[in-house]
Amino acid sequence: MEESKKNCDFCGKNYLNSTAEDSFGRLERTLSYTAANTFKYDRWHTLIVSRNHDTLHLTEDEIGDMFELAKEWFHKANSIEPTYTCPEMIWDAMPKSGASQMHTHLQVSLGFDIYYGNIERIRQGARFYAQINNGRNYFNDYLYIHQALGLTIPIGNVYIIAHLTPIKDLEVMIIGEKLEKDFYKALHLIFRTFVDDLNEYSFSFGMHLPPMNESTSNGHELPVSCRLVFRNPVTNLRADMNGLDLYTSSVIGKDRYVLYQQLKEGVTKRHK
Ligand SMILES: [Zn+2]
Structure with a gap:
């Protein structure tokens, strides 16, 4: 992490020369900024870059600032x-997860009418x-059944879930009606528990928000939902997923109640 700060394109003011802007310009906040991706994967796609290089030690405010900026960018793109x-958003941290840059960055995109396949399948299933x-x-x-099973941790208006259908052992979910401060708090508590207590240092993250043109009078068909899987062991050359996970069914070796208990302890001691 320290080594990668030395010639980082995203640190300090380097980004002003080393990154491009979106067609409507660059959006900036105190703790984060946008940068147009050189390798856009969609018509509306950008990077949300934190001013903190170190993804594993972001404050709750730094996390919140990135998501607030993402919301601004979604509204800007949607207004045009x-x-x-x-x-939709994705976030990879550390090389084990496939991240191409060490510096903290989210990738956000705005889809035309439908989501990408993995999200759209869940939407159609719903x-x-x-x-x-x-x-x-x-x-x-989905939330009720996990509440009944004792696998949820409420943080204000959102829920952390040690869900029964993870992609891999160390996956958790956060579900809420809105992307707001309780979401950022929950995410921060998850990071601190995994990084500081469980010594896990790499993750992949995916999130979707409700469609921007949806009427909310009857509640959302899709809530705000994110899934976050810690990739491990971080220094191991061997991949953490293989043909079984990719083509048959995810292989889960960790009891969900053991993970839940670890999360519950980590969250409770930090969040009174
Ligand atoms: Zn950096």
């Missing part, structure tokens, strides 16, 4: 092209679930 409505269950909301029921 209102047919683009589906907000619609099918509602169809065969008298209109019940899939995400609400």
